[in-house]
Amino acid sequence: MPGSIAVLTDAPVAAVAPHKAPHVIGPKQRNPMRPTAVIPQEIIDEARAVPVEAWNPKKHVAPKTQVVQHLMKDIGLEGHGISPIAVTDPFPLFTEEAIGQIRREIFSESVLRECRFKSDFNANMVRGMGHERAPFTYDAWWSPEILSRVSEAAGIELVPAFDYEVANVNISINDQNAPEVVTYGDQTSAVAWHYDSFPFVCVTMAADCTGMVGGETAIKLPNGEERRVRGPAMGTCVVMQGRYIYHQALKAFGGRERIAMVTAFRPKSPFVRDETILTGSRVISHISELYPQYIEYRLSNLEERFRRALQQEKRRQVERKKFDITAMRAFLTEQLEYIQTSLNEVYEPDADYTPLDN
Known part of the structure; x- marks a missing residue:
């Protein structure tokens, strides 16, 4: 009923998800690991030679263009997820100058020393850089201008899931990573078919794609049909509701390197359904940083939900309306399910768990 405390969404009715999010399969390793792949010194030196600039949206946000959006109902998933938008075609997000600054931070000494990880899903990645190591990158992703672009493309107001999930960078140098990545026999894929752990992702290309062929995102529909979204060019991005869409990244051939920057997003409103989990992140992270950030935002959402419920209950008493047992129980x-999910995601690692040095 309108105004009932059982209704926990500020989103349009069509965006409310009656279906549970799919099961996520994460990396099979038990401990975080460093990559063995070597990044050519030439790439590192080029990135570090870029003069330092502060984030400036007037200079670093790409000119706005029309975004082509594909709907959930068009891929057989109407009623799933938190938005009617499934995925976009690539659209410009960052200028070339912005990508240069981001690459400068990705290939900085402290980031390469402390923030490199690998898994059986991706053999060479940088993640969890943090604002101290990558101020330009974090100022960019948290800027109102970028958040507005991403939210508009997604059809719902979004924010980065939390700081650790800002700019997860997948690095491939001339396909050198391919033998280490599990693709279950599919020689055309860079990563196996999977669901994401976060409601939305924004995948931005941070490399020159000249001479590159492939790199599309493949989507598998409920009826088994496959569709592809073309790969992005440097500075452009694809926004996808990856928590609810079975997808994979296809290999890109040609070009010197492929550097894809993936930032995970969740609903900004605490009243929108939120099925964020840590399955895909736990063993490719410093959990001493990952867990507190995850719990902080979950507690903040619960705080806002209970505060509004209390306000509504006080108003009901003043207005002498009948207590709605069904709505309160719902x-x-x-909230109990939300707390249980949080509890399931934050647990003590196994006795043989070995953290990496920061």
Whole structure:
């Protein structure tokens, strides 16, 4: 009923998800690991030679263009997820100057020393850089201008899931990573078919794609049909509701390197359904940083939900309206599920767990 505390969404009715999010399969390793792949010194030196600039949206945000959006209902997933938008075609997000600054931070000494990880999904990645190591990158992704572009493309107001998930950078140098990545026999894919752990992702190309062929995103529909979204060019991005869409990244051939920057997003409103989990992140992270950030935003959402419920209950008493037992139980059940999910995601690692040095 309108105004009931059981309704926990500020999103349009069509965006409310009656279906549970799919099961996510994460990396099979038990401990975080460093990559063995070597990044050519030429690439590192080029990145570090870029003069330092502060984030400036007037200079670093790409001119706005029309975004082509594909709907969930068009791929057989109407009613799933938190938005009617499934995925976009690539559209400009960052200028070449912005990408240069981001690459400068990705290939900085401290980031390469402390923030490199690998898994059986991706053999060479940088993640968890943090604002101290990568101020330009973090100022960019948290800027109102970029958040507005991403949210408009997604059809719902979004924010980065939390700082650790800003700019997860997948690095491939002339396909040198291919033998280490599990693709289950599919020689055309860079990563196996999977669901993401976060509601939305924004995948931005941070490399010159001249001479590159492939790199599309493949989507598998419920009926088994496959569709492809063309690969992005440097500075352009694809926004996708990856928590609810079965997808894979196809290999790119040609070009010197492929550097894809993936930032995970969640709903900004605490009242929108949020099925964020840590399955895909836990063993490719410093959990001493990952867990507190995850729990902080979850507690913040719960705080806002209970505050509004209390306000509504006080108003009900003043207005002498009948207490709605069904609505209250629905509200409490939803919060219980949210707490249980949080509890399931934050647990003590196995006794043989070995963290990496920061």
